[in-house]
Amino acid sequence: MAPSPSGLPGLPRPGPRSNMLAHDDKKVYEMIEKSGNKGIWSAEMKKYIPENILNKSLKLLLSKNLIKLVANVHNPRRKVYMLANLQPSEEISGGTWYSGKEFDTELIDVLKQHTLRFITKMKVVILDKIADSIKTSEILKVEVRIQEVKQVVDSLILDREIEAVLSNGSAEFLSIPKGKVCYRCRKMGHLEPASFVSVPCGVCPVINECTPDGVISPKTCEYYQRWLDF
Amino acid sequence: MVANQARQLAVDLITSDFGDLVAKVCKCLLKKGALPLARLAMETELPREQLKKCLLVLIQHNCVQAFQTKKEVGGRVMSTTEYTALLDDIIHRLRFPKFLILIRDQFDEQCECLLGILLSHGRSTFEQLMQRLFENQPEVSGDITDQMRTRFAKLVQARYVERCPASEPQLVLDSEEGTITKKKLKEIVTDEERAVMAAAPLEAERFSFPTYSDNDASTESEIMADQSILVGEKRKRGVMEMDDDSIVLACEKDVLWRANFEEFVCSLRHKACIANVRPRLDIGAAVVLEAILKETRAKEKQNKAEYSAPFSMNSIVQALLGSPHGHLEHVRAALNQLGASCTGATEGSYRISLKKIIEAAQNSEMESIVLKRYGSEGCRIFRLLADKNGMIEQKQIPNLALIETKKAFELLYKLMKDDYLQMEEVASAQGKLFLWRVNRSSLQEKILNDMYHAASNLCQRLAHETTEEHELQLLKKNRITELQEKKVDRIRKVKPILEASILRLDDSIMLFHNF
Ligand code: SF4
Numbered sequence: 001m002a003p004s005p006s007g008l009p010g011l012p013r014p015g016p017r018s019n020m021l022a023h024d025d026k027k028v029y030e031m032i033e034k035s036g037n038k039g040i041w042s043a044e045m046k047k048y049i050p051e052n053i054l055n056k057s058l059k060l061l062l063s064k065n066l067i068k069l070v071a072n073v074h075n076p077r078r079k080v081y082m083l084a085n086l087q088p089s090e091e092i093s094g095g096t097w098y099s100g101k102e103f104d105t106e107l108i109d110v111l112k113q114h115t116l117r118f119i120t121k122m123k124v125v126i127l128d129k130i131a132d133s134i135k136t137s138e139i140l141k142v143e144v145r146i147q148e149v150k151q152v153v154d155s156l157i158l159d160r161e162i163e164a165v166l167s168n169g170s171a172e173f174l175s176i177p178k179g180k181v182c183y184r185c186r187k188m189g190h191l192e193p194a195s196f197v198s199v200p201c202g203v204c205p206v207i208n209e210c211t212p213d214g215v216i217s218p219k220t221c222e223y224y225q226r227w228l229d230f
Numbered sequence: 231m232v233a234n235q236a237r238q239l240a241v242d243l244i245t246s247d248f249g250d251l252v253a254k255v256c257k258c259l260l261k262k263g264a265l266p267l268a269r270l271a272m273e274t275e276l277p278r279e280q281l282k283k284c285l286l287v288l289i290q291h292n293c294v295q296a297f298q299t300k301k302e303v304g305g306r307v308m309s310t311t312e313y314t315a316l317l318d319d320i321i322h323r324l325r326f327p328k329f330l331i332l333i334r335d336q337f338d339e340q341c342e343c344l345l346g347i348l349l350s351h352g353r354s355t356f357e358q359l360m361q362r363l364f365e366n367q368p369e370v371s372g373d374i375t376d377q378m379r380t381r382f383a384k385l386v387q388a389r390y391v392e393r394c395p396a397s398e399p400q401l402v403l404d405s406e407e408g409t410i411t412k413k414k415l416k417e418i419v420t421d422e423e424r425a426v427m428a429a430a431p432l433e434a435e436r437f438s439f440p441t442y443s444d445n446d447a448s449t450e451s452e453i454m455a456d457q458s459i460l461v462g463e464k465r466k467r468g469v470m471e472m473d474d475d476s477i478v479l480a481c482e483k484d485v486l487w488r489a490n491f492e493e494f495v496c497s498l499r500h501k502a503c504i505a506n507v508r509p510r511l512d513i514g515a516a517v518v519l520e521a522i523l524k525e526t527r528a529k530e531k532q533n534k535a536e537y538s539a540p541f542s543m544n545s546i547v548q549a550l551l552g553s554p555h556g557h558l559e560h561v562r563a564a565l566n567q568l569g570a571s572c573t574g575a576t577e578g579s580y581r582i583s584l585k586k587i588i589e590a591a592q593n594s595e596m597e598s599i600v601l602k603r604y605g606s607e608g609c610r611i612f613r614l615l616a617d618k619n620g621m622i623e624q625k626q627i628p629n630l631a632l633i634e635t636k637k638a639f640e641l642l643y644k645l646m647k648d649d650y651l652q653m654e655e656v657a658s659a660q661g662k663l664f665l666w667r668v669n670r671s672s673l674q675e676k677i678l679n680d681m682y683h684a685a686s687n688l689c690q691r692l693a694h695e696t697t698e699e700h701e702l703q704l705l706k707k708n709r710i711t712e713l714q715e716k717k718v719d720r721i722r723k724v725k726p727i728l729e730a731s732i733l734r735l736d737d738s739i740m741l742f743h744n745f
Contacts, residue, residue: 023725051371059328073634073635076636099631103634103635103637105634108632151629151630151632152632154479154630154632155610155631156630158610158613158614158617158631159606160597160613161664187509187510187511187512192598193598193602194595194598194599194602194738195731195734195735195737195738196595196599196677196680196681196684196735196738197598197599197602197603197686198731198734199684199731199735201683201684201687201688202599202602202684203601203602203603204682205679207684210683212238212686212690217690218687218688218690218691218694219690219691219694221687221691224691228720228724228727228728230719230720230724
């Protein structure tokens with residue numbers, strides 16, 4: 001968490017600070033303050049304060065380190081402001097998966113690979129155990145939350161690498177209480193390439209323009225030429 | 231929309247098999263629906279004689295069905311003959327190689343040969359079949375003909391070969407014998423379907439091929455025919471009162487036969503189910519499913535049936551006697567994996583949802599298409615929405631699919647542009663919401679349409695290469711240049727690739743259309 005520049009404790013204390021500000025600056029400060037850890041978009045403030053005044057106020061508040069500009073991962077081009085001593089909400093910052101403005105693909109890949117290896121080793125396993133293994137692996141520098149582990153697991157399900165099954169309490173599920181959701185590797189992880197996409201037309205960007213005797217036609221098609229180049 | 235590209239493919243197939251003129255007639259019928267001869271002549275601008283010849287070719291090869299309609303004009307009943315093209319049957323021409331392999335595997339090469347003649351010559355009597363089969367042999371012993379007769383009877387009995395439909399049935403709106411009833415008609419929409427329905431022979435007649443019986447033991451098909459008479463087809467009595475040998479003779483001379491595509495499709499559907507189950511579940515489940523489908527085949531009445539016919543666990547164990555997957559425990563586990571359900575009708579009777587197996591196969595085919603076209607992240611988004619089987623709000627999608635927001639949104643819009651996803655804008659208290667979903671049925675239609683298009687393109691390219699090859703072959707040997715020689719060489723390599731691609735692509739077309 002970013003410490004407040006004035007050395008004051010984390011909680012905002014609008015009273016004394018905004019009191020020292022001029023009327024317009026105070027109005028801007030209060031608007032930003034009211035937006036809490038979600039922040040407020042400059043365009044939103046323009047509805048209430050003329051642009052030139054707003055810009056001046058923002059500049060001033062920034063220079064006094066009372067507010068800060070935060071990266072909004074969903075709308076990177078939007079200028080979103082919040083009080084300097086607040087931590088942006090996940091909605092804005094993107095949470096664990098973002099370092100600054102950047103989405104941490106590498107981190108996710110490492111976590112996914114780790115999880116997949118762990119599930120392969122364990123055959124069947126419940127979510128808590130996966131979370132424990134991630135904790136001990138120390139891949140994440142911050143506290144691992146169960147919802148993030150679930151996200152990683154869900155994305156492995158979407159990759160059809162693993163599947164969720166209910167324990168029946170016996171055989172391979174012996175150590176897992178009956179009815180509990182657990183995860184295991186899928187028998188058929190990878191898809192056969194479909195016949196349709198192994199011919200040029202299956203991935204062709206101009207298929208809708210292609211006709212038997214048209215300008216684009218299978219007789220003269222460049223994609224075919226390349227495909228059948230011997 | 232699907233019909234457009236399917237029609238083009240049908241025209242390509244007819245062009246390559248019967249030439250441009252026949253294709254022109256076929257194209258006109260496919261586009262305009264059923265037409266009488268006069269209109270057809272006007273539309274195609276072909277001389278009557280030529281047009282008739284083209285129609286005969288199409289009828290001979292089961293691509294067109296003629297039918298009569300009666301209309302009252304000024305108090306007089308006028309009867310007109312119309313012609314309708316059978317789109318699905320024409321497209322079956324694409325799969326003839328598959329049908330032949332199926333017969334070779336299930337029976338033998340001679341049976342394959344018999345079917346081959348039926349497929350390449352169209353409707354034929356048994357006598358014509360024999361003539362064509364022994365065309366180049368000066369003498370043929372009775373023994374060999376007998377063997378062939380037995381084989382042919384087997385094909386009929388297995389329903390791979392059937393009697394041809396009536397050549398010009400009447401479409402009348404009453405329940406007279408031999409015509410379709412009003413109730414049935416209500417469910418039928420197109421002329422094509424009405425004509426096919428009216429022309430179809432009665433079920434018992436369809437697969438009856440009486441053979442000479444040496445020791446008075448009737449063949450199964452004869453028994454079937456006999457039974458049907460008991461059930462009440464009185465009008466056939468007259469025929470049956472002839473002595474056995476003359477019936478057989480008449481049958482061989484007069485009855486026209488053709489391949490029964492329905493049965494081939496059904497067999498290929500079973501094969502596709504088994505092939506899909508093997509990697510998804512395991513070999514045990516595949517073996518058990520194969521046994522079930524074989525056991526219940528005769529009882530399966532409907533095309534594209536949602537469920538297998540009912541079976542008992544015991545019958546499957548019996549069928550798998552001696553197989554490593556045939557123990558009661560194995561069979562029970564496999565039934566579990568296959569999601570067998572009790573039919574409820576009789577105790578201990580189960581059935582399998584074939585529709586579910588086909589749907590799983592369709593899903594993985596669609597996913598594999600998306601994976602290739604949009605990469606693993608695009609595929610993850612697609613699966614997220616497909617698994618959900620409902621709507622998801624745009625902002626949630628990056629988090630659920632664990633993809634960077636900007637990239638996720640880009641992929642969403644790309645998938646929407648290509649019709650793989652649908653989006654709905656909804657106003658809410660928090661502003662506009664963008665709800666995303668996979669519309670399975672419209673997506674399937676889109677993919678099928680593209681597949682027909684791709685198949686048609688492959689056929690056209692193949693035809694193009696073949697023409698080029700012919701042109702080069704016409705050149706005198708000594709005057710061929712090095713470049714031309716290279717061309718011939720290339721064409722020789724290219725053609726098998728195109729042919730194999732067409733057959734493979736057709737597997738997918740069948741998966742989405744016929745299964
Ligand atoms: S033939 Fe060529 S241009 Fe036409 S759809 Fe296929 S790949 Fe595209």
